[in-house]
Amino acid sequence: MKETIAQLVEQALSSLKASGTLPADFSPPVVIENTRDKAHGDFACNVAMVSAKAARKPPRQIAEAVIEALPMDPAITRVEIAGPGFINFFISDATSLAILETILTEGEDYGRSNVGEGKPVQVEFVSANPTGPLHVGHGRGAAYGATVADLLEAVGYAVQREYYVNDAGRQMSILAVSVWLRYLTLCGETLVFPSNGYKGEYINDIAAQLRAEVGERFRHPASAIFADITPDEPAGGDKELHVDALIARCKSLLGDSDYEQVFAQGLNAILADIREDLGEFGVHYQRWFSERTLKDDVEKAIKRLSDNGHLYEKEGALWFRSTNFGDDKDRVIRRENGETTYFASDIAYHLNKFERGYRKVINIWGADHHGYITRVKASLTAMGLNADDLQVQLVQFAILYRGGERLQMSTRSGSFVTLRELRDEVGNDAARFFYVTRKAEQHMDFDLDLAKSQSKDNPVYYIQYAHARICSMLAKLTSDGVAADAQRGLAQLARLELEEERDLANRMALYPEVVLAAAEQLEPHQLTHYLRELAGQFHTYYNSHKVLGDDPALRDARVMLSLAVQQVIANGLGLLGVSAPQSM
Numbered sequence: 001m002k003e004t005i006a007q008l009v010e011q012a013l014s015s016l017k018a019s020g021t022l023p024a025d026f027s028p029p030v031v032i033e034n035t036r037d038k039a040h041g042d043f044a045c046n047v048a049m050v051s052a053k054a055a056r057k058p059p060r061q062i063a064e065a066v067i068e069a070l071p072m073d074p075a076i077t078r079v080e081i082a083g084p085g086f087i088n089f090f091i092s093d094a095t096s097l098a099i100l101e102t103i104l105t106e107g108e109d110y111g112r113s114n115v116g117e118g119k120p121v122q123v124e125f126v127s128a129n130p131t132g133p134l135h136v137g138h139g140r141g142a143a144y145g146a147t148v149a150d151l152l153e154a155v156g157y158a159v160q161r162e163y164y165v166n167d168a169g170r171q172m173s174i175l176a177v178s179v180w181l182r183y184l185t186l187c188g189e190t191l192v193f194p195s196n197g198y199k200g201e202y203i204n205d206i207a208a209q210l211r212a213e214v215g216e217r218f219r220h221p222a223s224a225i226f227a228d229i230t231p232d233e234p235a236g237g238d239k240e241l242h243v244d245a246l247i248a249r250c251k252s253l254l255g256d257s258d259y260e261q262v263f264a265q266g267l268n269a270i271l272a273d274i275r276e277d278l279g280e281f282g283v284h285y286q287r288w289f290s291e292r293t294l295k296d297d298v299e300k301a302i303k304r305l306s307d308n309g310h311l312y313e314k315e316g317a318l319w320f321r322s323t324n325f326g327d328d329k330d331r332v333i334r335r336e337n338g339e340t341t342y343f344a345s346d347i348a349y350h351l352n353k354f355e356r357g358y359r360k361v362i363n364i365w366g367a368d369h370h371g372y373i374t375r376v377k378a379s380l381t382a383m384g385l386n387a388d389d390l391q392v393q394l395v396q397f398a399i400l401y402r403g404g405e406r407l408q409m410s411t412r413s414g415s416f417v418t419l420r421e422l423r424d425e426v427g428n429d430a431a432r433f434f435y436v437t438r439k440a441e442q443h444m445d446f447d448l449d450l451a452k453s454q455s456k457d458n459p460v461y462y463i464q465y466a467h468a469r470i471c472s473m474l475a476k477l478t479s480d481g482v483a484a485d486a487q488r489g490l491a492q493l494a495r496l497e498l499e500e501e502r503d504l505a506n507r508m509a510l511y512p513e514v515v516l517a518a519a520e521q522l523e524p525h526q527l528t529h530y531l532r533e534l535a536g537q538f539h540t541y542y543n544s545h546k547v548l549g550d551d552p553a554l555r556d557a558r559v560m561l562s563l564a565v566q567q568v569i570a571n572g573l574g575l576l577g578v579s580a581p582q583s584m
Helices: 002-019 047-055 059-069 093-097 099-109 136-154 170-186 201-214 222-226 239-280 291-307 342-355 372-382 419-426 428-435 448-452 459-479 486-490 499-509 511-520 525-544 552-575
Strands: 032-034 043-045 076-082 086-091 120-124 158-165 287-290 311-314 317-320 331-334 360-366 390-395 398-402 444-447
Touching: 002 032, 002 043, 002 047, 002 059, 047 059, 047 086, 059 076, 059 086, 093 099, 093 499, 099 486, 099 499, 099 552, 120 136, 136 158, 136 360, 136 390, 136 398, 136 419, 136 428, 136 511, 136 552, 170 201, 170 239, 201 239, 222 239, 239 419, 287 291, 291 311, 291 331, 291 342, 291 372, 317 372, 331 342, 342 360, 342 372, 372 390, 398 448, 419 428, 419 448, 428 444, 428 448, 428 459, 444 448, 459 525, 459 552, 486 552, 499 511, 499 525, 499 552, 511 525, 511 552, 525 552
Parallel strands: 120 158, 120 360, 158 287, 360 390, 398 444
Antiparallel strands: 032 043, 043 086, 076 086, 311 317, 317 331
16 A cells, blocks of 8 residues: 555656646655554655755645645545645555455465565574583574574575584684593593583583593593693682693694594584574574684685785784774784684685675674674775675673572583573473564563463463464354355455454554564564564454354454454464464
């Protein structure tokens, strides 16, 4: 209907330009909005106000001229001027209710579009270091990223979901030495575990599996391992130097081949757990990209930056002059010992992404990565790429509450609530839904008690109950020996004379716009809020009016209205990764 009204307004403007009321070369934007107050009609247009300056006439005078020039359309019952010059359009009941046939005809495709025209978009999300199980903080990024990808796909983009596996660097070395030390303990060695090591029970499990596979082949006496190594804190030592020394000792005692096996044992076990955890959460990827495969890309990126004149040497290290592109300081690309930095891998990874042909790259990072945005975009510009093609969405941490008390978390100490534990407690549906009810950049308090409650205060329960309620109603209709017939019911839509029925139809007509806005603005919470409002309207209507009444024609029309609500709720929940149950 918005497109129809916009076309009518365009025709009216053409007439006004032809008559000299508006300048012939003036083409004001025609924007049709939904009204918030039903007293102001169904749709509003502000073209008169944006045309006033060019036409040198008061907005209301232009609005009167536009209305006078508007072609007739049976869908529009009247047009009025409001305020300083808004043009308000009132739509006929038949036109509003016609959306029901569209919904029931399109079914699961209702709300989908081809706005994206198949343009390739990559969405990279979660990408947690494979040093431990996913916790509830990762869960928010997973739910948000998966929903954003599904929304973009729903509006016509060719989406690739990618997980960047940080399987190189110091944290992975700390993981490997943590596994080895726990393995040694299982072999009977007595040692003091480093305070900077990974302490979770999962490390013991991996170590036990390693011992089951290799026996005591990787065993070395604790005295040889800790000889000449500075004590850990709080015994007066530096915990970072201590763990680095243990990493070096681990590599020297085991040798390349055995160390690689210990490294792989930890990496593969945790990565397999992450894959399984995300899969059970309804989050799937087309590609898992290993950081360890980036060696050639790193050298290619360094050469490109060097050829473009953006690198320099200082104190034996190679630096990227990122301050020329808005960064607060220059960044090291290669250290004095010849090793490249994390940032060098980040640059290479993003170069790799764009060389794969993506028109748009969306990174979903934790809020603690805010400082990385400027430097990564600087590197893209320095390599001759368009930094605007990279969009970074920051996801704030989720804070868990149970019984009004905040739950504490620490990944390194092993004291944290895993995503799997959260899912076991509240279920996938509640977790997926609650995670995306707020803007990603806003802090989130996750109330475990609310997520498990069966009340209208629990939004996902309230929405799912609306869907199940309609299923139950249809089951009763069937048990009464009446089949829901679309052709018969749609023929009776004129019997829907209540204002609540028209409001429900108008709310459902907004669904495609909500999906498009949520996709383009990367804001799934717009869809969660819409579904709650739709469910609330339906519950109020159902509680006030009998759908399966004695009048067959009215009953059939109301069943069609209910079926449309059921379809829209199912479609919306599907995009959120949430089920639409038939009973509750």
